[in-house]
Amino acid sequence: MSSAKLVAESGKILDVASKDAPLTVRGLTVSYGNKPAVFSVDASIPAGSMTAIIGPNGAGKSTFLKGALGVVPRLSGEVRIFGKLFEDARDRVAYVPQRASVDWDFPARVIDVVLMGLYGSVGLFRLWQARHREQAMECLKRVGMSDFAERQIGQLSGGQQQRVFLARALAQNAEFYLLDEPFAGVDAATERAIVSVLKELKSEGRTVVCVHHDLSTVAEYFDRVLLINVRRIAEGPVETTFTAENLQETYGGRLAATHIDELHLA
């Protein structure tokens, strides 16, 4: 079985590793219409790791995340979050959707968006208190956006929007962060800010998974990779799994050999 082989690669025993792992996926299939976008994918994300989900455009990276979180309906497959159904582990998970998935002309200030991350803890009926605001400001400070709290979100640059989304997820104070293309189309300052926050999260023992498209930064930012092209190609530590053969298999002819050479792979 391929997953057994993988586990051997990372030097752990399957059952121990996957029992209460932040994310365990077995045979996940999601389809739009009658064409599977993700087909029978297995994955196991160990606690405290930082994993990049990599694959060509349209390979189902984002769909895999959404399927795992139940944002899009699953056709088949099993998902466990910390060994439980997602419904029972929801408050331990924070999701950062793609920036382009929302309308930024929505009537909200930056602080309002971050406060959305606290809806779960505030509840339906109670009003905001000073401490909620402080909490939200703290999260904005972590992404370097506290000066922008009162700005209308439509006035932000793409990178600033991305950082606001990250701040909203930070407000949830989760153990497991799943980000969909957090570095897509952002400026260098934003990329640095996001990476440093993600590394902070990791150093606090939290788990991070990012859909990622920039192969040149994989080894620098992440310690594990999950290679997907509709099917799972490979999963494991960057050193052993982020290899030229695996990339060739994931990207097929779309990744020129010269490009792979430039990545200085193991």
Add this chain to the structure above:
Amino acid sequence: MGFGDYFISALFLQAGYNSALVAIGAGLLGLSAGSAGAFIFLRKRALVSDAISHATLPGVGLAFIIMVAFGSDGRWLPGLILGSAISSAIGLLMVEWITRKTRLTEDAAIGAVLSVFFGFGIVLLTVIQTMSSGRQAGLENFLLGSTAGMLISEATTIAVAGAMAAGFVFLLRRPMTLVAFDPEYAATTGVNVRNIDLAMMGLALIVTVIGLKIVGLILIVALLIIPPVAARFWTNQVGKMIGIAAVIGGLSGYVGAVLSAAHAALPTGPIIVLVAFGFFMISALFSPLRGGLASALRHQRFQRRVHRRQGLLSLARREPIYDGLTIRILRRAGMIRADGVATARGRIAAEKAARDEARWAMARRMLPDDSTIERYDGLTPIERMMTPDQIAEIDRMIQNAQTTQGAKA
């Protein structure tokens, strides 16, 4: 008593108990429509509410026929409301079902449901006109609304239901905000997006059926959508927008009902909608935040600042200025003479502009990730964005850089 006098006295609830109650009922209906409509507008589903309202008509007809069959005159409002609610709920679920289960998009589903239900309703109304029993007269008022001859019990029902719908909007404001802004994220935090969407449309349905009598089914969508659209001009915050939309909707309903009551021939729905449109026009033109006038002024002022800054930088670099607007702006500010040569004042301002540009360039190099630099619009005086200490520090860095360069040379 003339129209004007009656209008004034009715506006202040002095024109009799009955018309006062109708006006209050219409006001509360508008209040609930404006606040519920705010979320429908933000969720970009205005046309779904149009399908819902047109889908009420067969329910009205069938309820009338059933009530007549049981021996009543068929005009009992709660019965008609119940019938319309059932048929519009069926219409809503059909739109949902078509969108989810087929490859048709929502607009196609809306078009299909709206026209089929409305057509069926018109057929039923025609059949009813030929019936020998029942009191058919006035059923057509459900199309455009009428407050003439409204019963006190009917006005009370509408007022209470309207107030309750507004209360529901308040209770559900957080999940509805989340779903309207970011449904995928909402789903991961445990919000049932489908149920919230249904609740949102359910509120539109309630507003529609209680508004049948006053506004009519053809125009109720306007009362749901115009108030939030108008409110959007005044604020950038969801909470405030809902409040403003509720107030605009409430005022439109109230003033419109009073206006139409003052003149029996005026249908109520269109008058209410026209009043709402008046609020929209005022908002679109005169709101200081997003109104057309303020935007145009802001744009013009910004353009002038850009030209002034560009002109000063050209002066500092001793380049000739060709742009007519730039020359006019500098002339008026006393920065240049008629022949284009800088005045003493112009030279000082130009030097300052050039120095500030150099300071920002240095700041960008020193602190590329600082949020002050992110906030800088390219025009604001540096003193308003940085402390004197920071500016002095930057000047020191510039001097150091110049000395090293001089040493190298």
